[in-house]
Amino acid sequence: MEHLLRRRPELRLAVFSARTIAKETIRFEESAEPELAAGHALVRVHNVTLCGTDLHIWEDDYPSELPIIQGHEFSGVIEAVGPNDAGVRVGDQVAVSPMTYCGECRPCRTGRPNVCRNIGCIGCYSDGALVEVLSVPLEKLCPVPAGLPLHLAAMGEPTSIAMQAVNRGRPEAGEVALVLGSGPIGLLATLYLTDLGVRVVCADTEVDRLELATEFGAVDTLLVTPGAAFPDPDQESRLAALTDGYGPQLVIEATGVPSSLENAIRLVASAGRIVQVGISARQAAVSMKEIPFKELDLMGSRNSLNLIPDGLALLAKYAQQAQALMTHRFAFEDLQHAFRLMQDHTEKVGKILIEMPASRQARPALDSSAAERATSGSRP
Known part of the structure; x- marks a missing residue:
């Protein structure tokens, strides 16, 4: 992976992603940065947290098709956005709601899109956040409250559940x-x-x-x-x-x-x-x-009724407790080791934080109790 992180000069706008291509197999890839589409923003991903669903996908024990770029719990910073009425600006810190709904089935029409019969989820059924830059619809962006560290905002999705x-x-x-x-x-x-x-x-x-x-x-x-x-x-x-x-x-x-x-x-x-x-x-x-x-x-109870903003507010109110959930962190290039740790039931694991390249300049500090249990990205 290290050689990939040294960008080739002719691919100045390239981004790197981690694609699960087969059971317990990740391939790091280089591709062109996505283009800015109408109604979307480009989000530079800073942090991704892993859950049991991610492990099942990596183990090819989930109703999603491989290959896929995983990652559905994440936060980042707006890299590019066109004129919009939502007040979204370049530099905004955001978490992202990964669920997609059809809007037409009976659950959607009755106000229960969290159980849409055609439900989708980026990182589970379509390519997700284990990539440096991701194109996201504006309506899926959730502003990070003032005072909430960006790495904790990645847990907005599980908090909403x-x-x-x-x-x-x-x-x-x-x-x-x-x-x-x-x-x-x-x-x-x-x-x-x-x-x-x-x-x-x-x-x-x-x-x-x-x-x-x-x-x-x-x-x-x-x-x-x-x-x-x-x-x-x-x-x-x-x-x-x-x-x-x-x-x-x-x-x-x-x-x-x-x-x-x-x-x-x-x-x-x-x-x-x-x-x-x-x-x-x-x-x-x-x-x-x-x-x-x-x-x-x-x-x-499944997913949530668009409660990620409420989840972020709760995390901001109880940031110390939220931090205690993060027992391990890994660098992006050590993603395979993170999944191996999740498989190892001999070690106590809470939430695993994946630090994307954009987050390296501001590495979050684990609290003292969590630090005793923490694993650095260099550890297998």
């Missing part, structure tokens, strides 16, 4: 919510619920994730031991004390593990709400008794 799940659950201040799973989505949901005045209890199988959940506002945490009864008697007593013995009014299931949904149905209060945001192809054994007897609202 967590907020969508929370909003689906119709939370009310003073309620108790149980969040099952303290990965990035679960933690961001915890942060948002706490901001709304909800008391949150978090459950996870990893102690370090639960420690982070406390930093994100959880009033209590429950360690799940695989294969053991959950909750154990002590945990059951603590949960009962918080909920007057009724159980949590809202449960956010953010793991995708079948037994976790089964736990949600068992633990939620009567007349409570469950939001399933964790995704899995596995089958859950759902009680056909408890759902009607408790008269539960069981809801799914």
Whole structure:
């Protein structure tokens, strides 16, 4: 990759991209910079963060076709833009909404484009942000709030997904919510619920994730031991004390593990709400008794209803917590190593930040706790 970063003089306007061409195989390419089209802006990408979907695409275990340039969580700076009524100017810092909708199907017509039957996503179904410069429709640009570091703005998209799940659950201040799973989505949901005045209890199988959940506002945490009864008697007593013995009014299931949904149905209060945001192809054994007897609202949640601006505002308000999510960073040319790390379940991984060449002059500093877990881009 280093030889590619030394641009050839005859390709002064060339840009570099990382294309996933086959299972677990990335090829760095050089191509002409995109032309500025009407209604679009050219965004110089500074930061990309990776999620589980990116790993599945790289592993060729996702309903997208290879080859593809990945990257759907990203932020950058406006490189070029024509006259426009949106107030977009060269030099603006932006995050980007990657979802595309048809606008014509029934979900779109009824205000639910996040489940459009023809939904698309740059970086998942079409070429995305692991490229130096990308052409983006103006309506997909989300200004970065003042004071929010540009590298944290790359997490606007996953934050919007967590907020969508929370909003689906119709939370009310003073309620108790149980969040099952303290990965990035679960933690961001915890942060948002706490901001709304909800008391949150978090459950996870990893102690370090639960420690982070406390930093994100959880009033209590429950360690799940695989294969053991959950909750154990002590945990059951603590949960009962918080909920007057009724159980949590809202449960956010953010793991995708079948037994976790089964736990949600068992633990939620009567007349409570469950939001399933964790995704899995596995089958859950759902009680056909408890759902009607408790008269539960069981809801799914996918993508978001254009909540990235709201997500950026939340990240700006809680930048310290957002920074703690970023446990690793890699240089663009070390992208393959980043995916290998995601495959390695022996190391604790939160969000992985990919630093594009444009970001090198202002390398973000990880906080002290995250730095202890951080991996530099030069490490395999």
